[in-house]
Amino acid sequence: MVSAYINILFIFVLMFIGYVLTYKQWFSNQIGDAFSKLVLQIALPCNMFLTVTKNFSRSEFLDLIGGTMIPLISMLLTFVMSFVYQRIFDTSPARRGIFSTMFTCSNTILIGLPINMAIFGERAIPYALLYYIVNTSIFWTLGIYFIARDNPQIEQATVRFHIVPILKKIFSPALLGFLIGLCAVLVNFTVPTSVATFLNYLGNLSTPLSMFVIGIIVYNVGIKNLTLSKDIIGVLIGRYVISPLIVWLLGQWITVPPLMLAVFIIQSSMPVQSSVPILARSYDADQQFATSSMGYSVLLYLAYIPLLLKFIL
Structure with missing residues (x-):
């Protein structure tokens, strides 16, 4: 367990380096965008392909299929719990959609994947990606729908899904790298x-560049600009208490491998999606609320993750 803590600490040191280098103007938003593209479109696909071909078998692929029920049911239940919280604590109608989305959906790639690798090693990647598939699918369908409804100028009936952009988000290069790796495993192809x-050279870029991006985001959010409210506290409760608790309870009912359940719990308790503030701006939703929620969730995570590890390890 001590080694897991040290590995996580080094992950956050990388984020701090990204923060400091942004402060020194070595990094900028444009560089952050370039790093994100490099991670999501080149480094992660290579990482996924190699991990699957090195550490995966046909039988484990069948385990993956059965495990999809836990992230799917847990996220739908978490959405329901977000509506209950809104009713109890009278969340402003102008931020209810974005509240529910941040309450439910987590940052499963830029933060989730490096953290799971630091704790469990490469064997965790297939399970982490499985949760990512469900998380991304719900985020770019239900999440977008509810965020769009926060804009008073958008009537309920006018919020529509556009299937091609949604499929592009779900079937990302990282997922395609995973699927190609699976095909290689199923046909016994040796790389x-x-x-x-x-x-491997390209795949090893994933973790440092991902955490540099988070450091850039935290700096540009501005720690001094963060404002705490009961709704932000609600988002943090959803991210760090309700979401992982629901996953754990489902794991007592649906039998899955212990490593899979542990990875699902970690993935379900990640900080807020880094895309949410951008989407809030696009839909004229409450961007300040989204930005502050994301900032607090990232800053709190360093103190939170050791407590979670005591529970699951």
């Missing part, structure tokens, strides 16, 4: 050593 070495 040549030289190719694996090259892909």
